[in-house]
Amino acid sequence: MEMDENVQIFVSEAEELLVEMEDALLELEERQDDELLNQIFRAAHTIKGSAGLFGFDHIISFTHVVENVLDDMRNCLIPITSELITVLMRSKDHIGKLIEALPEEDNFDAVEEKEILDLLTAFKDVDGDQQKAEIPVQDSDTEGTQDGDSTDSDHYHISLRLGLDTFRQGFDPAAMFKQLADLGTIKEAILIEASIPQLSELDSESCYMGWEIALNSNVEKELISEIFEFLDGAIYTILPPKSRFSDYQHLIQQLPEEDDLALGQILLQTGSLTEEELQLILQQQSEQQQSEQGGEQPALTGDLLIQNKMVQQEVVEEALEKQKKVKTKKQQAMSFVKVDSAKLDKLVNLVGELVINGAKMSQISERFDDDDLAETMESMMMSLEEMRETALGLRMIPIGSTFNRFHRVVRDTSKDLEKEIRLEIYGAETELDKTVIEKIADPLMHLVRNSLDHGIEMPDDRVRVGKPREGLIKLNAHHEAGMIVIEINDDGKGLDPDKLLTKAIEKGIVKETQKLTQHEIYNLIFEAGFSMAKEISNISGRGVGMDVVRRNIEALRGNIQIGSEKGVGTTISIQLPLTLAIIDGFNISVNQEDFIIPLDMIQECVTLNETQIEEASMHNYITLREEVLPLIQLKSYFNLEEGDNNRDMVEMNRHENVVVVQFGKNKVGLTVDVLLGETQAVIKPMGRIFKGLNGFAGFTILGSGHVALVIDVPGLVKDVVSNEKKYFNRMEKKAGHVPSHFH
Amino acid sequence: MSEKMVEITLSGECTIYEVAEWQNKIIDKWSDLSQSLNLNMADVSDVDASFVQLLLSCKKTAHANDAQCHLINPPSTLQERLKNMHLEEILSDDN
Numbered sequence: 001m002e003m004d005e006n007v008q009i010f011v012s013e014a015e016e017l018l019v020e021m022e023d024a025l026l027e028l029e030e031r032q033d034d035e036l037l038n039q040i041f042r043a044a045h046t047i048k049g050s051a052g053l054f055g056f057d058h059i060i061s062f063t064h065v066v067e068n069v070l071d072d073m074r075n076c077l078i079p080i081t082s083e084l085i086t087v088l089m090r091s092k093d094h095i096g097k098l099i100e101a102l103p104e105e106d107n108f109d110a111v112e113e114k115e116i117l118d119l120l121t122a123f124k125d126v127d128g129d130q131q132k133a134e135i136p137v138q139d140s141d142t143e144g145t146q147d148g149d150s151t152d153s154d155h156y157h158i159s160l161r162l163g164l165d166t167f168r169q170g171f172d173p174a175a176m177f178k179q180l181a182d183l184g185t186i187k188e189a190i191l192i193e194a195s196i197p198q199l200s201e202l203d204s205e206s207c208y209m210g211w212e213i214a215l216n217s218n219v220e221k222e223l224i225s226e227i228f229e230f231l232d233g234a235i236y237t238i239l240p241p242k243s244r245f246s247d248y249q250h251l252i253q254q255l256p257e258e259d260d261l262a263l264g265q266i267l268l269q270t271g272s273l274t275e276e277e278l279q280l281i282l283q284q285q286s287e288q289q290q291s292e293q294g295g296e297q298p299a300l301t302g303d304l305l306i307q308n309k310m311v312q313q314e315v316v317e318e319a320l321e322k323q324k325k326v327k328t329k330k331q332q333a334m335s336f337v338k339v340d341s342a343k344l345d346k347l348v349n350l351v352g353e354l355v356i357n358g359a360k361m362s363q364i365s366e367r368f369d370d371d372d373l374a375e376t377m378e379s380m381m382m383s384l385e386e387m388r389e390t391a392l393g394l395r396m397i398p399i400g401s402t403f404n405r406f407h408r409v410v411r412d413t414s415k416d417l418e419k420e421i422r423l424e425i426y427g428a429e430t431e432l433d434k435t436v437i438e439k440i441a442d443p444l445m446h447l448v449r450n451s452l453d454h455g456i457e458m459p460d461d462r463v464r465v466g467k468p469r470e471g472l473i474k475l476n477a478h479h480e481a482g483m484i485v486i487e488i489n490d491d492g493k494g495l496d497p498d499k500l501l502t503k504a505i506e507k508g509i510v511k512e513t514q515k516l517t518q519h520e521i522y523n524l525i526f527e528a529g530f531s532m533a534k535e536i537s538n539i540s541g542r543g544v545g546m547d548v549v550r551r552n553i554e555a556l557r558g559n560i561q562i563g564s565e566k567g568v569g570t571t572i573s574i575q576l577p578l579t580l581a582i583i584d585g586f587n588i589s590v591n592q593e594d595f596i597i598p599l600d601m602i603q604e605c606v607t608l609n610e611t612q613i614e615e616a617s618m619h620n621y622i623t624l625r626e627e628v629l630p631l632i633q634l635k636s637y638f639n640l641e642e643g644d645n646n647r648d649m650v651e652m653n654r655h656e657n658v659v660v661v662q663f664g665k666n667k668v669g670l671t672v673d674v675l676l677g678e679t680q681a682v683i684k685p686m687g688r689i690f691k692g693l694n695g696f697a698g699f700t701i702l703g704s705g706h707v708a709l710v711i712d713v714p715g716l717v718k719d720v721v722s723n724e725k726k727y728f729n730r731m732e733k734k735a736g737h738v739p740s741h742f743h
Numbered sequence: 744m745s746e747k748m749v750e751i752t753l754s755g756e757c758t759i760y761e762v763a764e765w766q767n768k769i770i771d772k773w774s775d776l777s778q779s780l781n782l783n784m785a786d787v788s789d790v791d792a793s794f795v796q797l798l799l800s801c802k803k804t805a806h807a808n809d810a811q812c813h814l815i816n817p818p819s820t821l822q823e824r825l826k827n828m829h830l831e832e833i834l835s836d837d838n
Contacts, residue, residue: 167759167791167792167793167796168759172791172792173792173828174792174824174827174828177827177828177829178827186829189828189829191799191828191829191830193799193803196796196799196800196803197800197803198800198803198804198807199766199769199770199773199800199801199803199804200770200804202766202796202797202800204762204763204765204766204793204796204797204800205759205762205763205793207792207793207796208796209792209796211829
């Protein structure tokens, strides 16, 4: 349904505008700036205007009140205070809920709405459409006259653009004029000729007509509105007599005409100015500019005439601004296309299939000794690789939009908790796969709330320990070794390892006899059922959470680490793969079984010399360029040695290869038999039966048709460490402390 | 201004049901847009707003090509409709 699609567009645009509005409101609280105020006003105004196209009266009436308050803020009639921002935030949330409920308009929280409206009214006495003009727009010479060609708004001004289907629906504009004439005298009706296409471009059954109409009438505005209410697709604005000047400015802003309509025409057609006055204003403007250039101050005395000219200049600026916006909008429209994300998913899947088949074909082509075929294959594979990069790139979005949400969370939560907390964001432009971003939002929210609730101290407590009253939370995203790293850092009280341990022992998570490193103690907070909050608050501390956070991150093939210093602060670091679908992999084999290691994690490949082989067999580590490199023997780890019949090769492969992988700041060597080279791997998830299997990210199908397991390096290392720890714990009991390489 | 002109005679009903057909006829016959267009409407029995819009489009096209579009013998039904829609001025040759 076309209508539904349009409503969907309205909803998605309104949601974007609300996000803009929230960001600008938060910034406005920090820094009072006219442009921010304009931005907030425009967002509310556009939502109201668009809602008008669909007749969402409830949204219109509520947004109208918000808009009026914003307008008064712009005109410096209401001071910008934190309380007012809070009410506007609530208003913004309420508009969001009204939009969310669409197409239902009756389904809303009436109590909340009344509260907001009361609060808004307390800031300003809003009395609907018929507001008194705060700025005089009338020339005293023409006041009260009925038929002079003056700019005074003693008439209704109606701006009407008919919908494209008007003729097809059998509606006759002549009938509309007749109805208008029944309500008063039509002083002027100017057709918007610019919107009528030339003959070759005209769809003669579609309607492109629109008018600017001046109507002398004493009837209520509602009676005039009724004439247009039944016009599907029509856009109309009715400005009552003595409307505020700003209403005329808004009218200019929302007129649909673009560059065909000259600035002067817009002003004339809105009935704001006569041609002579427009000329006068332009002349005044140029004189003013000249006098400013000459260093003289423009005369800004208070007589009415000059005041009028100042206001009119605003109108001119408004029209200029509109022209500028039309240009920017056009440029944006040319450079962006909105695409359904499901289509992108399909594209990525198809590219994945293509990559698998491409690899297969490449292997087949090797069977034929044909240079042309080989060359074509090579060029095809290059294009395929580029295509894969591009397809995956389409799904990459900056994490900034997710980060920005936290400004509001930090603001509101810190107020609730009576704390003073500032949020700083770094690396908002860092791009990450859309799916990953969607899935990371909730865990991030939990972590930020934890920092707010448990991390940052009360302002007085902070001052007592020599910290600034205002706490700081930093969100930071950056790329590191093929992963994205997201850090949540606070300068709060940090974790107390002794308390954590006592709590963990109390809860039976660890045994009293267990010896844990500080790092391990910190990581206890990710254990199920572990909560440090003394009282359960609605911010966090419900006892579920951190373990769920860890599970969610691990489900994304990610990894979460915690670092803390008592009294200084806590940093939680999340490492995530850049993409979930297709990776550049490195094919290795261990005892003729194929494995894929994500290429981004590989630092280098080393062939061990005799000394190193000796060292490796004795200690499970080698010394590489004077640094100790722990090793994981994949062959023994995967149990690939026992019961194998193809042992002819084993002795030949005694010169072992080591693939050095890095994740975060850790380096580990994986010993393998054969290095087979780079390949593109489409990661397929493993079946549920392998759910408990650690160290694998999934599997892929190689060009040969064989299945290869994709190694999840962080997962593998963790698994090795945990096995090793179990082993050493057993050993410790028997023979005392034995150090581990992995800490 | 060009001295050559194309004359097209319109007749019968000129409403949304016929408007596309009339548009095609005009486009066919008025291929050289630098020539002025005369629309003879003596035999037109009925018009509606979509046809008025077609006339406005013809006028606009003519102006854009530095030519003229004249409405010859406009029937009373057209005059009345134009008056209702506050568009009487399109009957004048200056528009």
